[in-house]
Amino acid sequence: MSDTLTNGVSTLTVAPGATLNGKTSQKAAVCYGATDLRVEDRPIPVPGDGEAQIQVAVTGLCGSDLHYYSHGANGTFKILSPMVLGHESCGIVTALGPNLPPTCTLKVGDRVAMEVGLYCKTCRFCKVGRYNLCSQMRFKSSAKTFPHLDGTLSEVMTQPVDLLHKLPSTLELPLAALAEPLSVVLHAFRRAHLAPGARVLVLGAGAVGLLACTLARASGCTTVVAVDIEQGKLDFAKEMDWATEIFALPKGPRVSGLDAVAAAQNNWAALKADAAVQNVEGLEDGFDAVFECTGVEVCMQMAVMAALPGSKVMFVGMGTPNLTLPTGPSFLREVDLIGVFRYANTYPDALALLGSGKLGDVGKMVTHRYPLENAAEAFEDLKRGRDKEGRTIIKPMVGNLELR
Structure with missing residues (x-):
C-alpha cells in the first residue's frame, strides 16, 4: 500500500493482493437463490479510474432485498448468478483510484453515503437530470440487468466518486444509510x-x-x-x-x-x-x-x-x-x-435533512443491528416482521457496527 497524489488529494493506492487493515480478503453476503444466503470470502477490490474504495459501515435492508432473499427474485427480475445484496449504505473512503474528475474533493477518511445506481450520462433523460429513468441504468443489488452488479453487503467495495456524497458533520455514520x-x-x-x-x-x-x-x-x-x-x-x-x-x-x-x-x-x-x-x-x-x-x-x-x-x-x-x-x-x-421510481438529484438534500434534526429522532427507526456474519438471521427476522423476542422490526442494519 503506497501514498500517491491525485488531483492534489492525498490517496492510497491498493495493489492487487495487498492487505487492508491487515486483511487479505473480505466477507460478503451473497445470495444464490431463495433463502440461500452465504457469507463468503471475496477479494478486496481495487479502485479503478474515477473510483474510490469504501470500507462499508452498514447497509439497511429493504423490501427488494427481502424479495431476492425469500424468492430468488424481485418481481420478474430473477437472480441468474450469485449476487451480493444491499443498496442502502454508507462508509469511509479508504483509497482513491487514478484519473479522478477535476471536481473530486474526496480524500481518504471521508465519511460518505453511496448512491448505487450507475447511469449512462448521455441519454435524453440523463441530460435533463432525470437519470432515474435512464434505460441503461445498472443498479447494484438489482437482477434487472446481467451480469448483475454486486450490492453493499460486504466489508469493502468500490464506487465511482461522483456517486459518493460526503456526510454533514452532524450526521452519524450509520444513519446515513437512511439517505437512500x-x-x-x-x-x-x-x-x-x-x-x-x-x-x-x-x-x-x-x-x-x-x-x-x-x-x-x-x-x-x-x-x-x-x-x-x-x-x-x-x-x-x-x-x-x-x-x-x-x-x-x-x-x-x-x-x-x-x-x-x-x-x-x-x-x-x-x-x-x-x-x-x-x-x-x-x-x-x-x-x-x-x-x-x-x-x-x-x-x-x-x-x-x-x-x-x-x-x-x-x-x-x-x-x-x-x-x-x-x-x-x-x-x-x-x-x-x-x-415514483427511485430518485434523482436527492442525496445531498436527504443527507442535509438527516443531519439537521428537522425530521425528529429518525435513528429510532433503526430497531435492529446485526454484524455481517449474521446477515441471514437479519433477513429471517425481517421476513417475520419480528425478532425472536417478538419485537417489531422496522429498519434492520447489517455491517460493521463499530464504525462511526
Missing part, C-alpha cells in the same frame, strides 16, 4: 408539490412510509394519517409524533381485480368512519395527497378512492405489475395518479 429510502420519499414529495397545511394519507408504515410521515410533518402538513396492518408500527409512528392519527387495516389474504376493489372500498369506508379521522374537518371528501408505500393492490386502489378531487396520488410502492385501478372515477375527479 429518504431519497425515494423526497423524490415523491417533489413530484407532489404539497402546500403547507396539506392533509396527507400514508399507506404503509414501513421505513419508507414512516419517512414519508416525518417529512410531511416537517414540511408543514397539519394532518398525517398513517395506515398499516401492523399495530406496532402504527403505535411507533404515533409515539414519535410523525403521524397525527393512525388506523390499522384488518389482515387477510391478498386479493386482486374486482375482489380487491371491493376490499378497498370497505377499507376506505372504515377509515372514514374512524372516530379520530372524523375529528378532522373535511376528510370525508378525501386527502390533499396520498402516498401509497406498500405496492399492495388493495392499498393502491384505496389510495385512489381516498384522494380529494383535484389532488394527487403518489405510487411509491410498486409491487404489483398488473392491477385494476378505479381510473374512471379518478379522471372524473381530476385526481393525478403519479408513479
Whole structure:
C-alpha cells in the first residue's frame, strides 16, 4: 500500500493482493437463490479510474432485498448468478483510484453515503437530470440487468466518486444509510408539490412510509394519517409524533381485480368512519395527497378512492405489475395518479435533512443491528416482521457496527 497524489488529494493506492487493515480478503453476503444466503470470502477490490474504495459501515435492508432473499427474485427480475445484496449504505473512503474528475474533493477518511445506481450520462433523460429513468441504468443489488452488479453487503467495495456524497458533520455514520429510502420519499414529495397545511394519507408504515410521515410533518402538513396492518408500527409512528392519527387495516389474504376493489372500498369506508379521522374537518371528501408505500393492490386502489378531487396520488410502492385501478372515477375527479421510481438529484438534500434534526429522532427507526456474519438471521427476522423476542422490526442494519 503506497501514498500517491491525485488531483492534489492525498490517496492510497491498493495493489492487487495487498492487505487492508491487515486483511487479505473480505466477507460478503451473497445470495444464490431463495433463502440461500452465504457469507463468503471475496477479494478486496481495487479502485479503478474515477473510483474510490469504501470500507462499508452498514447497509439497511429493504423490501427488494427481502424479495431476492425469500424468492430468488424481485418481481420478474430473477437472480441468474450469485449476487451480493444491499443498496442502502454508507462508509469511509479508504483509497482513491487514478484519473479522478477535476471536481473530486474526496480524500481518504471521508465519511460518505453511496448512491448505487450507475447511469449512462448521455441519454435524453440523463441530460435533463432525470437519470432515474435512464434505460441503461445498472443498479447494484438489482437482477434487472446481467451480469448483475454486486450490492453493499460486504466489508469493502468500490464506487465511482461522483456517486459518493460526503456526510454533514452532524450526521452519524450509520444513519446515513437512511439517505437512500429518504431519497425515494423526497423524490415523491417533489413530484407532489404539497402546500403547507396539506392533509396527507400514508399507506404503509414501513421505513419508507414512516419517512414519508416525518417529512410531511416537517414540511408543514397539519394532518398525517398513517395506515398499516401492523399495530406496532402504527403505535411507533404515533409515539414519535410523525403521524397525527393512525388506523390499522384488518389482515387477510391478498386479493386482486374486482375482489380487491371491493376490499378497498370497505377499507376506505372504515377509515372514514374512524372516530379520530372524523375529528378532522373535511376528510370525508378525501386527502390533499396520498402516498401509497406498500405496492399492495388493495392499498393502491384505496389510495385512489381516498384522494380529494383535484389532488394527487403518489405510487411509491410498486409491487404489483398488473392491477385494476378505479381510473374512471379518478379522471372524473381530476385526481393525478403519479408513479415514483427511485430518485434523482436527492442525496445531498436527504443527507442535509438527516443531519439537521428537522425530521425528529429518525435513528429510532433503526430497531435492529446485526454484524455481517449474521446477515441471514437479519433477513429471517425481517421476513417475520419480528425478532425472536417478538419485537417489531422496522429498519434492520447489517455491517460493521463499530464504525462511526
